Amino acid sequence: MNKSRGFLIPREVETPKELQLRVTPMELKFKDTMVGKVYRQSITVHNVGRSNQKIRFLEPVKPQFKLVFPSVDKEIASGLQMTAVVEYHPNKNENISDQLLIAVGNKAIEIPLIGLIPVCQLEIKPDVDFGTLVANSKVYSKEVKIINRGKAAGKFAALYQGQFPIVIFPTNGIVEPMSSKIIKVDFCADQPSLVNEVAKVSLQGHPDIFLNIRVRVVEQILELLNLSGNQKVECIHFGSAFFGTSKIEHALLYNNSPEPINWVAIIQNDSVGEELGTNTQQRTDVAINNLAFIRQIKNMDITTFISCVPNEGRLLPYQKTKITFCFSPKIITEGKKDYDPSHRQDYAVFLRFESVGSKDGFLRDNDSKTIKNEQLQKLELALTGSGLPVLVQFNSGNFLTFPTCSFGECSKISFNMENRSKSLPVMYRFRKTAHFRIRPERGSVDEGCMQKVTSSFIPHQIGVFKVKQFIDFIGPVADKNYQSLSLRPFYNIHLVFKGACKISNKKVVFQINPGISPIATNPTGQFLVKDLTTYKESAPVAMLQSALTTIHNHQSSKEAAEGVLVAFPNDRTASIRPGDPEKHFRTIFTKIPRHNYVDTEFAYTDSEILHKKAHDDYYRKYIDSLRNARLKKQAGKSKEDVYAYDSVDIGIYPTSGMKSPKLLQSNLEVMVPRLIQCNVKPYQLLCTRNIESKEAMALGRKVLKALKSFPSTFSEKRDCKLILTPKQIHQVIIERN
Numbered sequence: 001m002n003k004s005r006g007f008l009i010p011r012e013v014e015t016p017k018e019l020q021l022r023v024t025p026m027e028l029k030f031k032d033t034m035v036g037k038v039y040r041q042s043i044t045v046h047n048v049g050r051s052n053q054k055i056r057f058l059e060p061v062k063p064q065f066k067l068v069f070p071s072v073d074k075e076i077a078s079g080l081q082m083t084a085v086v087e088y089h090p091n092k093n094e095n096i097s098d099q100l101l102i103a104v105g106n107k108a109i110e111i112p113l114i115g116l117i118p119v120c121q122l123e124i125k126p127d128v129d130f131g132t133l134v135a136n137s138k139v140y141s142k143e144v145k146i147i148n149r150g151k152a153a154g155k156f157a158a159l160y161q162g163q164f165p166i167v168i169f170p171t172n173g174i175v176e177p178m179s180s181k182i183i184k185v186d187f188c189a190d191q192p193s194l195v196n197e198v199a200k201v202s203l204q205g206h207p208d209i210f211l212n213i214r215v216r217v218v219e220q221i222l223e224l225l226n227l228s229g230n231q232k233v234e235c236i237h238f239g240s241a242f243f244g245t246s247k248i249e250h251a252l253l254y255n256n257s258p259e260p261i262n263w264v265a266i267i268q269n270d271s272v273g274e275e276l277g278t279n280t281q282q283r284t285d286v287a288i289n290n291l292a293f294i295r296q297i298k299n300m301d302i303t304t305f306i307s308c309v310p311n312e313g314r315l316l317p318y319q320k321t322k323i324t325f326c327f328s329p330k331i332i333t334e335g336k337k338d339y340d341p342s343h344r345q346d347y348a349v350f351l352r353f354e355s356v357g358s359k360d361g362f363l364r365d366n367d368s369k370t371i372k373n374e375q376l377q378k379l380e381l382a383l384t385g386s387g388l389p390v391l392v393q394f395n396s397g398n399f400l401t402f403p404t405c406s407f408g409e410c411s412k413i414s415f416n417m418e419n420r421s422k423s424l425p426v427m428y429r430f431r432k433t434a435h436f437r438i439r440p441e442r443g444s445v446d447e448g449c450m451q452k453v454t455s456s457f458i459p460h461q462i463g464v465f466k467v468k469q470f471i472d473f474i475g476p477v478a479d480k481n482y483q484s485l486s487l488r489p490f491y492n493i494h495l496v497f498k499g500a501c502k503i504s505n506k507k508v509v510f511q512i513n514p515g516i517s518p519i520a521t522n523p524t525g526q527f528l529v530k531d532l533t534t535y536k537e538s539a540p541v542a543m544l545q546s547a548l549t550t551i552h553n554h555q556s557s558k559e560a561a562e563g564v565l566v567a568f569p570n571d572r573t574a575s576i577r578p579g580d581p582e583k584h585f586r587t588i589f590t591k592i593p594r595h596n597y598v599d600t601e602f603a604y605t606d607s608e609i610l611h612k613k614a615h616d617d618y619y620r621k622y623i624d625s626l627r628n629a630r631l632k633k634q635a636g637k638s639k640e641d642v643y644a645y646d647s648v649d650i651g652i653y654p655t656s657g658m659k660s661p662k663l664l665q666s667n668l669e670v671m672v673p674r675l676i677q678c679n680v681k682p683y684q685l686l687c688t689r690n691i692e693s694k695e696a697m698a699l700g701r702k703v704l705k706a707l708k709s710f711p712s713t714f715s716e717k718r719d720c721k722l723i724l725t726p727k728q729i730h731q732v733i734i735e736r737n
Contacts, residue, residue, distance in 0.1 A: 019104045020049030022081075028100070028111060030088045032118040032151045039088040040068075043111060045102060046081035057084055058101040058108070064089050065098050065113050088115050120154025122175060122203040123147045130215040132258045133189040136355075142185045144211070146203070148175040158183060158211070160199040165190060166213060168199060189217045220261060222315075222353050222379040223254040229320065236325055238385030240423045243331035243345075244490035246478035247385065253323050253353065255315035262356035262726040265311040267302050267349060267687040268380075275348040276300060277332055277387075282344075297332050302349055303685045305330050306383060307482040311685050312356075312727040326482040329387025345387040351685075353379040356726040390473050390491050391420035392428075392445075402457035402499035410458040411499065417453050419445040427474040429489070433467050435459050436497055459501035468494040686727060698733050 023045055030039045047053050054075045059067045068085040076082055086100060100111040124146045133140055148154050157172040165188035175181045187195070195215035202208050224233045227250055238247045255261050268274075277297035307326040315321060329345060396415035403411040419426050425446045430438040430453075437456040445451045459465065472489035479486060585594040604612070711717045724732070 019107060019109065021104065021109065022046040022048050023102065023109055023111065026111065028086055028113050030115045033088065033090045033115055035090050035093055040085055042083050042085050044081055044083045045076065047076040047078055050078050052077050053104055056103040058103060060098040060100055060113055062096060062098045064091060064096050064115060067100065086113065090115055093117055118151040120148050120152045120204055121150035122154045122156060122206060123149065124201060124203065124209060126209055126212055128185050128211060128213045130187055132216045132218060134220040134257050134259045135189050135192050135217050136220055137188065137190050139186050139188050143182050144185060145180050145182050146175055147180045148177060151177045153177060154204040156204065157202040158199055162197045164195055164197055166197060185213060187215055191217065192219050193217045218257065220257040220259065220355060222263060223256050224379060224381055225252040225254050227252060235382040235384065238327040240386045240388050241327065241329055242390055242424060242475055242490065243329050243387050245475035246326055246328040246485060248478065248485055249325045251323050252320045253315065254320045255318060258317050260314060260316050262314050263312065263353055264356055264726045264730045265308045265685055266352050266354060267306065267685050268352055269687055269689040271350045273348060274350065275346055277345040277347065279344045280346045300332065303687055306349055306685065308351060308685055309482045312725055324483050325383065326478050327385040328478055329385065331387065331389065343389050348382065348384045351381045351383055356729050388421060388423060390426060392426065392493065393418045393420055394495065399496045400455065402497065404500045404502055405457065405459065406504045407459060407462055407501055410456050412454055412456045414452060414454045416450045417445060418450045419447060421447050423447060429472045429474055431470040431472060433469050435465050435499065436467065436469060455497065457499040459499065462501045462503055464500045466496065466498045469497050470494045686730065691731065695733055
């Protein structure tokens, strides 16, 4: 059946809505077509009117498009639809367009037909947002993906002509079909700024696109806040403290930046405004006359009395950590032991918190040649404090002589202890000393006040006593980790006490009243010691003389026994335990064997005694055998027996024909001197003076051997596994040869 061509029948073109028809789709587009292949698409016509409609399909003009439909004319009932198929036969590698007409009476609907060859479809996101970065001279990268959704390769090109350190790579290239290509946008955060730049990107088949690059660069700021976190801390005043005591203050170290930071605390030496041990309250002429002492304190190590815990660490973004500052003044003597109120030492030092990384920046200005990294703000903290000596004075002097007293008596001396310090109270404690007693033994004396102290001499024996009475002064002293304080003695002085105890002239006689009244008695009938002086002869006390009597002589005691001991009346007064059964005692007067009481409930039986003795003998023999074996072994060693391990002689001489094993390179230990010897204690601060001296020493040392590419010895492998702390990294020196 021959079909009519659209250009042979002039029609009035109408829209499907006017003809009460719904055509789907309204356009037939054949994409990514290739020569020699056939492509098909269907088109549907739906009658939305209330009556039947007769339609006619008119074939396209160009032969590449062909309508596949069983009949040209077709009547569609109301509410029904029909489908036709259009084939596309490309014969050239070019885009072809035509139209398909659907006639309804004298009116027609036009359906465009388009045949497209394969093309590229490049897509790219127009925004690159780095967010908030820290100005640390690091290079940050972002990846931008160019996607080709087409079936042909496409070209792209990128160009940036701004003044900021932005680099795009690659600047041009080809994206393969149904693939993607990544381009990198690098930005160097060298200084704080707000970047909002554009880069021109050309995509094949699209108009030029502008790539928006946005960056917010801020400083990596370390802030020191109070414990409440609402106020910055620029200076910490420790106030006054006695030499040997400590004072502690706390603060919060805050990382006010979006990146983690490794930090370290360093004491600055020889900075402007530094004071080390000078008395700021003394006159200028006095200070000029004491220049030798000023030069001596200038060389002191600041880290011995200023501590910061922790003094290194790592802070996450916007993290806070608690820092403890400890001030422990140490006295620097001028060759004298007695201190006056003018021996005051004031301190003002500066502590700097630095981020660990590159010490010197690499970006320089073309004009001033200054390092930009050194222009950034650094956290600096001032620490002030004063050290005071303990000034205690006694109105009676340091040597006290007590009046002589007899045994059992006591003598007292009262004196005043004055605290001459006008800034701090002092806590004291008198140590315990034999024959002397102090009241009050401990207490506190406010600044500029006095305390009355009473010392008593109570001798416990006869003689002359000269002792040192030590006085401990108690105050807050820091522990080993410098994070807490405890009250401990930090300083002591001594007084010299001298006292004598003489012999009493009174003779003490026991008062014995056996029932016979003496010659001289008092009204109560008792003999008194004071009455003894009137009688030159023996005391008129009725006592029997046992030596002149014979009532204790017994017939059974006349026989002498060997090994018999004399029992005294008070030899067992402290215990009722049975005596040694091997020892025999007799009484001192009657000479009869003394009764040996044995408590059967607690005493050993005969069998238990034998068992205990056998047990002791067994271990004694065992220890003796070990000793004899050791002595025999030591005596048996000789030069001839050094190689006599076997009694059979096989004719081999020791070390004959043996060679030393070959050493491998891994067994060789090469001692390479360290560049920096990190002898810093964990709680000790770094100071610029020590770092400079170590750096000069390291740079002046000759390089004995170059570094290896790979570790070979055990020590080198061990060193390569070490993870350096921020304090150690800060002391690493890298210098070109």
